Amino acid sequence: MPDHTTESAGLSVAAVLELPEVLAGQPELITGSAALDRLVRWAHVVAGTGAAAFLDGGELLLTTGAGWPTDSELLAAVTDTLTGTEPAAVMLELGTHLAEVPPELVRSCEASGVPLIALHHEVRFVQITQRIHQRILATQTEALQARAGVHAMLTELGLNRSPVDYVIERLAATLEAPVVLEDSAQRVVAWAAGGSQPPDPERILDRWSSAASLAATLPAGWARVPVEARGTRWGHLTALPGSPHPAGRQTVLELGAFALALGRLADTGEDQWLQLSSKQLFGQLLGGRFRSDTELAVQLVAGGLPVAGRRLLGATLRGSGDFGAHESLERAILETALRRAVSPEGSAILTPDIDAPREGTLLALLSFPVNDPRSTSSERAERVPALAERFSHELGMLLPDTTPSVWRAQLSLGLSGKRIGELIASLERVRAAGSLPTTATIGRVIVQQAERQPLAYLVRGLAATPAVQEFAADILGPLVAHDRESGPGHSGDLLRVLDAYLAHPTNRSLAAQQARLSRSVFYQRIALIEDLLGVDLASGETIATLTVALLARGDQGPRITRTTAPDSHDPAPAQADAVSAVKAQSRSS
Secondary structure (H helix, E strand, O other), rough: OOOEEEEEOOEEEHHHOOOOHHHHHOOEEEEEEHOOOOOOOEEEEEEEOHHHOOOOOEEEEEEEEOOOOOHHHHHHHHHHHHHHOOOOOOEEEEEOOOOOOOOHHHHHHHHOOOOOOOOOOOOOHHHHHHHHHHHHEEEEEEEHHHHHHHHHHHHHHHHHOOOHHHHHHHHHHHHHOEEEEEOOOOOOOOOOOOOOOOOOOOOOOOOOOOOOOOOOHHHHHOOEEEEEEEEEEEEEEEEEEOOOOOOOOHHHHHHHHHHHHHHHOOOOOOHHHHHHHHHHHHHHHHHHOOOOHHHHHHHHHHHHHHOOOOOEEEEEEEEOOOOOOOOOHHHHHHHHHHHHHHOOOOOOEEEEOOOOOOOOOOEEEEEEOOHHHHOOOOOOOOOOOHHHHHHHHHHHHHHOOOOOOEEEEEEEEEEOOOOOHHHHHHHHHHHHHOOOOOHHHEEEEEEOOOOOOOOHHHHHHHHOHHHHHHHHHHHHHHHHHHHOOOOOOOOOHHHHHHHHHHOOOOOOOHHHHHHHHEEEEHHHHHHHHHHHHHHOOOOOHHHHHHHHHHHHHHHHHOOOOOOOOOOOOOOHHHHHHHHHHHHHHHHHH
């Protein structure tokens, strides 16, 4: 049966009633006032009782009742047959053959919901059909031209390899309505507001941030099409209510879905859409491009990160040392391992840190149930965090056997909280802190935890400010200058020695071992440091000051790694230093 609610090139029944040729007959609407938006596909003059065989549905039936039987049962059969073809409307001219509208025709039209229009003055049917057909053909021509224009636009975007988010923007501008692209898991990949109204994520993405199923309960006025090709469905394209389009809103969406499907076939990256969604979310979060926490929460939930009633935290993840393969494989393994470690109860959104591309750092937003042990650090210092244990296990399952033994994964965990503001602060601070001192190791995973290192977390987060930089330079300046000099008495390792001492201020023997120096040489270095700085390293205030200065200096100076218990995978110190030096040199080049 024809669907009169779908968009097609046609004229509505309401528009037909306003034509001058119809108004001349003084039309009266008898039934079907709620169906005036039905589209008239064609106009057909009906005479006699056998016209139903020539109807396809959607026509405006024009009749005078000529040739209709006078018997009530026979007449009811004729009218039931006519309305059974699902015409757009029935227009009956009174006067020549019928003085009034037959009740049988009224009942048939009411039962089928077909508008019934009575003309009280004689009109020329040929003029009505001619005008209707002209309007329909003109609409069809306009629709074909509009369709060709949309097709040309999308073809050009495809040839230009335009990004997916820009394609969505163009579709939204074309429809003058919000358009949303989602993946197969109903996570929002990209969206655009369209029209002249300012973007309103809370309104546009409300359906994607709630438990409502779009597939089962599509609201009125929405259009939705799948994005699929060769039997593979990648997601859906949805348009919210907006102005009518000459080509039909559904048609525009179908053309857009086809272009997106071709793009997916041409791009071998399976996670392209997921990466795009993550990149946009992180850009808004870190760039402050949101009006309220509620607006950002809606977008995070739509992107696949539950927020309400959850513990949220930011994290960074990167590889350290020679991976022995292309960096894209390293990143894919790290990302997959973390996603597996977080699932199934938790959720994660990851993206590369565009401000540190050479380091290959991944930024992560993590969401866990409130009582999930993976959302907090271990209570006992000697234990490894639950998340790190899971991550190490998943990483071990994914790493190739050829991965060099010197390679490590560095997982830095920020402070967890329950509010969006706490999540933003967690990610910003752990990102600014960079490589914190190690709190635990497990397998190939080096763990750095903000909860266990509040001072390092705070200082490294503020290290980029001019005041803190000046403070570190003033405090450590004499040691830095001495390390740069060469010749007798200039070993170039005073910062390393100071770092080792500050790591173990009450155990100089262990500090000397960490610095890889004999005790006598280590004590000489300590005395030199005290002399150059004019301080007493036994003073608690001095220890605190120098600790803050070294933390603020960050990666500019050597650091002593604090480990709880080295495992069998740990490289020799000299080898680890060589790898770090090579990597540092590659970053600075």
